[in-house]
Amino acid sequence: MEGDLFSGFSNGTQVDGKVMQTFQKSFVQVQDILDQNRLLINEINQNHESKIPDNLTRNVGLIKELNNNIRRVVDLYADLSSSFSRSMETSSEGESSGILKSNGKSSQKRIRSG
Numbered sequence: 537m538e539g540d541l542f543s544g545f546s547n548g549t550q551v552d553g554k555v556m557q558t559f560q561k562s563f564v565q566v567q568d569i570l571d572q573n574r575l576l577i578n579e580i581n582q583n584h585e586s587k588i589p590d591n592l593t594r595n596v597g598l599i600k601e602l603n604n605n606i607r608r609v610v611d612l613y614a615d616l617s618s619s620f621s622r623s624m625e626t627s628s629e630g631e632s633s634g635i636l637k638s639n640g641k642s643s644q645k646r647i648r649s650g
Contacts, residue, residue, distance in 0.1 A: 555623045562616050569605050569612075576602045
């Protein structure tokens, strides 16, 4: 599925492979953090249900870690959004000012006068 992540995404617009790698890397980071959060939440729930004072005290640190992870996910998504916007702007500039080669790079076409 990871290989298909962006397969239908570009609607004919060429997207630089480096941009795609950056997106994929960020999504993998987000998924890793979300997986870690799931484990943290399970441990927090178990500690809460146990009602053992030491476990409840441990939850304070676990909840702080969970909050930090959520902040990291928000930051990653914000960076992804900015990168995506920049890549789409660059792509549309390439389409309007030149020809988009099959490798996604734009090539200026010189128009001779007279």
